[in-house]
Amino acid sequence: xxxxxxxxxxxxxxxxxxxxxxxxxxxxxxxxxxxxxxxxxxxxxxxxxxxxxxxxxxxxxxxxxxxxxxxxxxxxxxxxxxxxxxxxxxxxxxxxxxxxxxxxxxxxxxxxxxxxxxxxxxxxxxxxxxxxxxxxxxxxxxxxxxxxxxxxxxxxxxxxxxxxxxxxxxxxxxxxxxxxxxxxxxxxxxxxxxxxxxxx
Amino acid sequence: xxxxxxxxxxxxxxxxxxxxxxxxxxxxxxxxxxxxxxxxxxxxxxxxxxxxxxxxxxxxxxxxxxxxxxxxxxxxxxxxxxxxxxxxxxxxxxxxxxxxxxxxxxxxxxxxxxxxxxxxxxxxxxxxxxxxxxxxxxxxxxxxxxxxxxxxxxxxxxxxxxxxxxxxxxxxxxxxxxxxxxxxxxxxxxxxxxxxxxxxxxxxxxxxxxxxxxxxxxxxxxxxxxxxxxxxxxxxxxxxxxxxxxxxxxxxxxxxxxxxxxxxxxxxxxxxxxxxxxxxxxxxxxxxxxxxxxxxxxxxxxxxxxxxxxxxxxxxxxxxxxxxxxxxxxxxxxxxxxxxxxxxxxxxxxxxxxxxxxxxxxxxxxxxxxxxxxxxxxxxxxxxxxxxxxxxxxxxxxxxxxxxxxxxxxxxxxxxxxxxxxxxxxxxxxxxxxxxxxxxxxxxxxxx
Numbered sequence: 001x002x003x004x005x006x007x008x009x010x011x012x013x014x015x016x017x018x019x020x021x022x023x024x025x026x027x028x029x030x031x032x033x034x035x036x037x038x039x040x041x042x043x044x045x046x047x048x049x050x051x052x053x054x055x056x057x058x059x060x061x062x063x064x065x066x067x068x069x070x071x072x073x074x075x076x077x078x079x080x081x082x083x084x085x086x087x088x089x090x091x092x093x094x095x096x097x098x099x100x101x102x103x104x105x106x107x108x109x110x111x112x113x114x115x116x117x118x119x120x121x122x123x124x125x126x127x128x129x130x131x132x133x134x135x136x137x138x139x140x141x142x143x144x145x146x147x148x149x150x151x152x153x154x155x156x157x158x159x160x161x162x163x164x165x166x167x168x169x170x171x172x173x174x175x176x177x178x179x180x181x182x183x184x185x186x187x188x189x190x191x192x193x194x195x196x197x198x199x200x
Numbered sequence: 201x202x203x204x205x206x207x208x209x210x211x212x213x214x215x216x217x218x219x220x221x222x223x224x225x226x227x228x229x230x231x232x233x234x235x236x237x238x239x240x241x242x243x244x245x246x247x248x249x250x251x252x253x254x255x256x257x258x259x260x261x262x263x264x265x266x267x268x269x270x271x272x273x274x275x276x277x278x279x280x281x282x283x284x285x286x287x288x289x290x291x292x293x294x295x296x297x298x299x300x301x302x303x304x305x306x307x308x309x310x311x312x313x314x315x316x317x318x319x320x321x322x323x324x325x326x327x328x329x330x331x332x333x334x335x336x337x338x339x340x341x342x343x344x345x346x347x348x349x350x351x352x353x354x355x356x357x358x359x360x361x362x363x364x365x366x367x368x369x370x371x372x373x374x375x376x377x378x379x380x381x382x383x384x385x386x387x388x389x390x391x392x393x394x395x396x397x398x399x400x401x402x403x404x405x406x407x408x409x410x411x412x413x414x415x416x417x418x419x420x421x422x423x424x425x426x427x428x429x430x431x432x433x434x435x436x437x438x439x440x441x442x443x444x445x446x447x448x449x450x451x452x453x454x455x456x457x458x459x460x461x462x463x464x465x466x467x468x469x470x471x472x473x474x475x476x477x478x479x480x481x482x483x484x485x486x487x488x489x490x491x492x493x494x495x496x497x498x499x500x501x502x503x504x505x506x507x508x509x510x511x512x513x514x515x516x517x518x519x520x521x522x523x524x525x526x527x528x529x530x531x532x533x534x535x536x537x538x539x540x541x542x543x544x545x546x547x548x549x550x551x552x553x554x555x556x557x558x559x560x561x562x563x564x565x566x567x568x569x570x571x572x573x574x575x576x577x578x579x580x581x582x583x584x585x586x587x588x589x590x591x592x593x594x595x596x597x598x599x600x601x602x603x604x605x606x607x608x609x610x611x612x613x614x615x616x617x618x619x620x621x622x623x624x625x626x627x628x629x630x631x632x633x634x635x636x637x638x639x640x641x642x643x644x645x646x647x648x
């Protein structure tokens with residue numbers, strides 16, 4: 001009789017997701033519709049190719065990294081809970097959350113967690129350090145090296161990477177730790193730049 | 201037992217006579233008995249009542265209906281330069297080396313996540329969501345029991361649609377198509393007098409009118425003075441195969457397409473007997489020069505009917521117009537743009553070919569309430585000096601999108617099935633590269 005999108009999502013699940021991510025009831029149901037529309041195989045999970053089907057994401061230079069962020073270590077499929085957990089990082093920080101009880105666990109969309117999300121997109125091997133190689137890898141994804149006109153050589157990228165690490169590195173281990181990462185970006189308006197304005 | 205069959209037979213006879221008298225004859229001669237108008241009026245009243253019911257019940261129960269016509273997120277849509285400029289504001293520009301900060305990636309991450317939540321393209325390949333329910337099961341995404349009355353009306357609707365309307369429509373459609381085949385074959389035997397083309401036109405229009413009745417189509421044509429003329433090319437946005445029925449109710453066109461086997465093949469060959477259409481073998485379609493030559497020859501002959509082409513190349517869900525393929529715009533004929541907009545309240549005309557095959561699609565059409573659409577004929581356009589085919593195609597596309605109230609997209613409708621070209625990613629990379637390297641131009645070009 002056609003798919004009844006939200007009837008497949010039980011009320012208890014919606015409540016759990018609400019607690020974990022902070023999204024509202026209607027936002028969760030609408031994101032669930034989006035999830036099911038991306039799920040072409042109709043098996044309740046998304047694979048990498050389901051994300052690749054979005055043209056705007058496929059042309060994003062860092063698209064592959066972003067898609068990777070949805071999949072936990074070594075897995076190929078993400079379910080709706082995992083999908084929401086990753087999206088929750090981009091929820092805007094609301095005023096009433098800023099003055100919350102400091103002993104409560106950090107919400108997924110706090111400044112620290114947003115920065116951690118960005119950090120993990122650089123730090124592929126999860127050793128809590130951004131090495132020169134890892135930085136170089138990201139730089140190579142973002143720029144165009146092989147066309148006539150605007151070209152950046154690998155040496156130039158190398159020197160950019162070196163300079164960036166030099167500016168950030170404080171303990172001299174030639175890589176950027178998470179704390180050094182936070183320090184470098186302390187003036188950047190992370191709350192606004194890493195947030196998406198969800199309606200209702 | 202025998203009496204039973206006698207009664208059934210008599211009933212069938214009455215049924216057929218009624219259809220012929222009340223529906224076919226007016227269709228053949230182009231006048232209307234007002235039956236469809238009355239049906240539409242009743243339908244509109246019922247749907248308004250249903251919407252009101254749903255709204256009242258929702259208010260009583262404090263259910264906030266998330267309006268599906270709004271987007272899910274609100275975007276900033278700043279350009280890459282603007283956004284990266286803001287991100288980099290917190291640090292001074294470095295004296296040497298490229299301009300890069302660790303926060304540059306934030307722009308791409310945010311854009312990527314926004315596109316995962318909501319993008320412009322993938323939504324065009326599935327049916328449009330309705331603002332208020334139109335009493336069809338298929339559009340009811342959120343199962344909510346509203347009230348007994350509403351459910352009863354819905355049940356009555358199901359009965360009417362499946363047991364009364366659908367058989368009627370199937371009968372009409374089959375009569376229409378059979379008559380098309382017989383009529384065009386008959387006309388095909390006549391020698392090439394002027395009478396032949398007049399008769400051919402009449403047979404075609406008549407049969408399409410019967411088919412339109414077979415789908416309960418209500419069509420409004422605007423600006424009929426701009427109707428396509430002989431020797432031109434008519435382009436329109438594509439939503440479903442029914443577009444052909446809609447357009448051919450008001451004029452005759454030469455069709456272009458692949459020759460099929462089976463029932464479609466019979467139709468195609470019959471139609472080709474009475475007036476020239478352009479059917480290609482599957483292999484020939486790949487040969488762009490051959491296609492262009494045949495189209496050019498047809499267009500240059502002023503006695504031949506205008507060609508009907510859908511430059512999007514695939515069915516889109518009627519909320520937007522996607523990239524027009526430049527092939528038809530290179531031929532050099534006069535282009536007559538036509539905008540077609542369906543009213544989704546009465547029936548969803550979009551053919552989602554990934555989900556439904558042709559037969560189930562037609563059955564869905566015949567069990568909707570009705571097909572209501574508006575057709576606008578736009579003034580003719582020709583390629584201007586210094587404009588290449590792609591620019592011309594985009595100009596026509598914008599005009600059609602503007603007239604029909606559709607979103608004008610440059611994305612290729614082929615993305616329904618194919619992957620996006622790497623070229624677009626390279627454009628993004630190029631733009632970013634110039635933002636990194638831009639500062640290099642201020643320095644002297646020494647390599648170290």
